[in-house]
Amino acid sequence: MSGPPGDQSLSTSEAAYVQARRSQVIPQALKTYLSNVEATNVTLPSYVSSILNGSSLETPNFGIATSGGGYRAAIFGAGVLNALDGRNASSNSAGLGGLLQTATYITGLSGGSWLLTSLAQANFPTIQELIFGYPNYTVTSNLWGGWNANFSMNGPSSGSITDTEFFTSLVEELQGKYHTGFPVTFADFWSRGLARHFVNGTFSSNFYDESYAHGAGILWSAVAETESFTSHTIPFPIVVSDLSAPGQNTSNIISEDVIPISNPIIEFNVYEMGSFDPMLSAFASTKYLGTTNNSICITNYDQSSLVAGSSSELFNEYNLTNTLNATFGPVFSLLESLLPESGVELDAALWPNPFFGVAPETFLSSSQAYLTLVDGGEDGEVIPLQPLLVKARGLDTILAIDGTSDVNNFADGSSLIATQNRSMLLSSAYSFPPVPTSLGEFTAQNLSTRPTFFGCNVTSANDTTPLLIYLANGGPPHNGEAPLTNTSTVQVAYNSSQIQAMLDQTFVIATQGYPASSGMTTDPEWPACLACAIVDRARERAGQTRSGVCESCFARYCWSGSTLSVNVTSGGEVIVSGSGTRWFLTLAVAIGIWASM
Template sequence: MLLSAALTLPLVASVLGQAASYAPRLVDCPTESLIERTGSPLDGSQSLQADEAAYITTRRSQVLPPLWTTYLANDTGYNVSQLMIEEPKLGIATSGGGLRASLYGAGTIAALDSRNETNLGGLLQLAEYTAGLSGGSWAVSSFAMNDLPTTYDLVLGQNGQTGWLLDMDILAPGGILGFGDNDDYYDILTEDVRAKAQAGFPVSLVDIWGRGLSMHFFNGTTESDFFDTNSLHDQGLLWSSIRYTQNFQSHAQPFPIVVSTSRVSMEEQITGNSSTVIPLRNTVFEFTPYTFGSFDHTLSARIPLTFLGTYLNNGTAVNSSACVNDFDNAGFVIGTSAALFNAVQNEFSSDTFTNLISTLLSDITDIQTVDYAVPLVSNILNSFFGFVPEGQGSAPFESNNNTVLEVTDGGENGENVPLGPLLVKARELDIILAIDASADTDFFWPNGTSLLATAERTRDYSANYTSFPRIPESPDEFVAQGLTTRPTFFGCNITTNGNVSAPGAYPIIVYMPNAPPPSGSGYLTNTSTFKLNYDPEDVVSFLDAAHVNGMKGFETGDETSDPQWPLALKCATVDRARTRAGVARSEVCDSLMNKYCWSDGVAEILTNYTASTGGNLGDNSNGGGTSGASSLSALSLSAVAGLVVATGMMLMA
């Protein structure tokens, strides 16, 4: 449990880490306003919250410089001291996609972790931010809440970790015939949620879902006490208690962010031919260890996370004794980011699942004490009721008339990789690793849909204050060019002297899609989003496969990995800092950036080459998590890179 990881901290930290129960509590309101405006994105005045800014500043000045110096030594052809005038700034985004995304994200993070025998140079240790959404938020939060153990310790339950216990199904951990165990399991979940309802707060299916997730991704439940109704199961663990872990206190871990999105009403959900559930224009929310809110121009405001669930009218508490604490339950936060029930309510896949959901909804109705709760989304009393964002004249926040803020799965607007918060100019990131385990195709592989959604949202709703690099124009182009089989750099070149905060500037996006194994056969990681349990052997195989995929880069000749891939990634990581320092690209980095960077100029070459090698994800199915042969003829980019260099094409972003 978190408390054992914080024993060296003052006692008050441990007390704050675990609330007495799952139920929030009412407290006196502070004298200062709970709403803090982020500044207007329209005039470039956005700023970080003070605690976040202090964390990042300390991490940049005291923790990261020696790590960067070690990472950059020797092989890039640069003078490291020149690059460190304004050091690189890195973020990692981990997509949604249920347990598939959690495992793929964790396995890829293993490839970024310097503590593993094979790694890409310790980019996990160098990252300033990690953002997770839905299944990705489960992994990001589990790492942060458990004090940043290694992937294999965390997931498999080694060296003091309890493990994710993924052989216990999230909805029916006792198995189809384990009626007694399943009854005990749901008694544990519903009794916790009942306490919240009896305290006068709205509850929904997401509360039960979040409590179930807690029993896997945090450290308060073991295999031996999983069905024990007398055990606590981290029912009072707060997401804000990440601040009290040792690695956070020493600024030794990336700053974590969990992403969700706003739904105005059931009627507002998109139906028909649209591929999204929530409109792209809706506000994207972020949970940080300190705040809840959004940098989107539709809101541009936040509240302290410790006061999440406090109802405010135009920024003012309606009752000075009715502010809320302990609403940021850790399971509730990651359940909110993965609150997909409203999106699949008409698509429950089996009678068993339908009956279970119906039973749970009936249980929720029985324990509900208020009449304004919304059953299939996360219910958060609206701190932004009646709120008008800065710089918007009389234009209100879209949910400013809702007593309950309806918050849903962060990927329901199509942005399944949580890039938005990492594109915020105030965070000044130079490069973002986009780990994509989406299930966009018929066989559950990603095809660039999420990046296209972010590009569209940036263009149509955020163009005045943020930017996104040029990318292919459709999922078909991503597939046709082989970009779904290997890592690719987008946005390599900008004309703002490396200043990522300047208008029109953007970070380099390193797209790292879930893909079949490089050898053409092996464990396939394209399992269903609705697969809610994995055998221990499958967990190890999945992590290993994701780790290998993260390490492979572009295949070269008969090799299953590119030995230059770690160096290519290093060149991309420092490229904005290099530009800021006025240093020309070194010969080796120029060659590798040409090899891995995408531009319109290489699109046709990539398409022709992919077609000639038979690169196609459409034929790659999975065996429900078992090993199987892939029909993919994996793409080698070395010949393509040679053609690009030979024809002298300029790889402009």
Template sequence: MFHLVTLLLFNFCLISAWSPTDSYAPGEIACPKNYNGVRLADQLSNEESDWIQSRNEITDKNLIEFLNHANMDDFDAENFITGLNRSIKIGLAFSGGGYRAMLCGAGQFSALDNRTRGAWEHGLGGLVQASTYMVGLSGGNWMVGTIAMNNFTHVEKIIEQGTIWDLSSSIINPGGWKIWKTASTFKSIDDDLDDKKDAGFELSLTDFWGRSLSSQFFAGLDDFGAALTWSNLQNADVFTNHEMPFPIVVSLGREPGTLIVSINSTLFEFNPYEMGSWDPTLYQFTPVKYLGTEYNNGNPVNDTCIGGFDNAGFIMGTSSTLFNQFLLQINTTSIASTVKSIITTILKRVSHKEDDIAIYRPNPFYNTSAAIDKISKNDTLFLVDGGEDLQNIPLAPLLQPERDVDVIFAFDNSADTEYSWPNGTSMIATFERQYNRQGVNASMFPYVPDSQSFINLNLTSRPAFFGCDSKNLSTIQAQTHNPTSAFSSPLIVYTANRPFSYSSNTSTFKMSYENGERDAIIQNGFEVASRNNMTLDDEWRACVGCAIIRREQERQGQEQSEQCKQCFAKYCWDGSLDRTSQINANFTDNGSTEGHTKIAIRSLCKNYVIKRACSITMFGNKDTGED
């Protein structure tokens, strides 16, 4: 009864996609008739294609509403959108970076979400409702996955209910001083791991990590969603009614025994229907619902399929295996010896020489046409943190021509610099990838500057547009021999984490946050996405609208309005570079200033995401940036 009540409270659907064992253990289920478990990545799956077609009807309507609200000059949104023979597709991408990335991303998402109080008036409210895709990696996926798998909840509701995202105690010491609570939590996790092992499946540290994450992300479910599968989303009402963007998780393949993931690594994605890769080293997908099934060249070996392997927490943990290394350092932490002993006992049972990997065995791509033997000839597929190849913003799934994305809103909450602020490294890594063999199937990625120029030109202290003129991609097209049209290359709206009302550059490995700090980082994220509640640029919403329609205008040969030209002059990178040795670290309203000792921040004592008193200490002078 408790299991059913909690599910109803969180508006989940009791459907067949839950683990057939009603536990963390996978179990046998019937295979579909005439089932083949692998397909070539030469098009979208039929399921995704049909889903997107229905989602388009909703995004078209919401995009018209958003563009009308944007107060764009000389532009008729309804005539423009309804007059197209296609739908404009918007992708949202949220970077990795632990809880910092999750919380900063949550604030940014909330500023785009019309369900957030104040987002319509003081942010970009409605953009989520107009978006087709949302992609997360590592900590960014903790945010995307939490929202998607909790019935497409919203950030404000998460904060108000207080059931999930309680980060006040470290994930490795969830009970705090209540040792019995920590022991109980880990005993439950240990039992879950036993269930999976007894069912005949190999364990990895990611099993422990994923179950631990689930205690924070699915806290309202029985046993923290031990039976909740990623494919459960297929039949959830919010998904079948196309009320949410299509969620995608990013991970990487890594050959066992290697320590460094190169730019040539195979990039995997999980979506509600499939798992696989567009990269030429694999170029195949398999149904995510039947992961754990033993295949030979895509055919079930025993005419029997497995369900429940695609545990939601396990997949979210797969995208963030970097933190497995943190678990291995448990003896260096200051937690109670009793708790340390419990965790150490569990880790000894699941630890292998490939410590920071997720084990997918049996390998669904075994003995298939995959281009490299380390995938096709190995009975185990090894996956790791999606950011280990430096592509910390999960842009790749949105660069696939099959998805036909017009504009990507890339939120960078990385810790690239000494002071844990982004410097564009992820954008550079994605740009460079198109010049090697793994980038041949993707659309062209626009030119970006070096990391020092990213900071010195204030491209991390305010939003920046890349790929504003598709004609400038011609050189890239010639160099890479990319067969896709320049119009298929999405315009990138890049927004980096920076301080407004809170210094949100916390460590990637910071494992606990009091509610006040958690909420302050979320609020700062709202301000980052909204240009400080629209106080820095009252035409920011219109400029976003100009970015959204740009590719379609180019396709039709339409000239921009004067307003859009001014927006692009303000936000588009002009191709210049600044490689001077001084890297700016302080932030003012409009950019950054030299020096590293303090941060100039400004707080507008308003809070549109959470209910709390405004009490912010100011550092420096907001007008001059003086320390």
């Protein structure tokens, strides 16, 4: 368990992984990425080339965040990663290939966690292999079979008898956990279904065959033993979930969200689970998360599917007697009949609380035997940015991939606003670049229909604030294609042709940039502009001045909104102003959080 309240030091295991990746893998990855950018025939300033080819003493520290939003977000996020993957020849030709390989960290929540957990435990395959499975593989236990997206997660067949039998088999798989004495939740059932899609061991040909384990026993901590991890090939993966806690301050719930932004965010990395938020500032070993006392260490609780299921457990948002019961009513009956007197929790995932008794004055769940975890986006932060804002991780630049559903199943910036609000609430712990304070401003400036840079201007007051590259599924490509990527969050089955069409359109969105005129469909300088953003904080540390194409890129891609100001009125309101809009927070709430830091 990590240090005192307010501590944000990394575990020795994470620090060692990151150091090894940054010394052994990323330097060559940066050179490869540079060669792909230079092949687009845009002249880069010399400082960009020197930073990327390793001749500068400064090296950029880059992270990627992939949002929630169900299968739509998983597919869109996968499509963006595909456009950045140096193993993809089309991405290399577009000038973006290799950027994925330069990332130090990658985070995901909800639908993004499906993408990330499958990517990590399947040994970091290409995106085509990840979604559709490895070609010419036979059905063998624990090999990767793809997402099996053609099987619906609400009922994989078109026949009620087959679906009932399938649901029954999922519930029966939970009986071992039940008989061991752990509480069983609907999230456990949900996780066993997710395992058929996002954990090793399931192919279309064995989907219903219960002689296979279907991901049971494949642990999140065991990702550390995969070849891609031991070789430091994969960015350090982190999955995010929200904590629902007794006595939580409901006045800190934003708009239609469910979890207050003042609740700690829980992250799962392959070594530890916990929170850097100042109200907890503690972590426990992922390998031993089933442990409930000080005498016996329990392993095998950290199932990869349960990590993904906990990050996407949004069933507390539904009316159980109407909306949810219409789909999963038979499952509730099965849970009651096969797990008698279990008192199945339907609203959250339950994890034995490794922080029992920790920080009782600030951590709301300190006295709870189990942590109650729900979908990582239920506090409004549907892009998992908070782990990448941890100062000990030292991120220079963050790519925020936004596949959320704000308007017509397109993203419209709400998650960035939530992260801004929460970062101000926890300002001693996190620094976040200014973004608009209203969705209307995102829409008016088309900030979600083109790549946008936030935090371009570095001052002495924000020199540790990362530059944010915002790439949203905010609309169809500029080339006039009909929109394909705004499918509903509740769509839980896709055929291969639909996924491929969405991946192809996402590739266009990721590589088109921000055309300089309405007569253009792509920006030929976008690869160079992206490279300029990746190195910009390293450039600042090196004492270089932006020049050449980078200067014009930042003029075109940077959001020009004013820096936010904070004032406290005599009536006790904290008024945060910026770009003509305001965000209000009662002083009592602010002091309650700030006092805990």
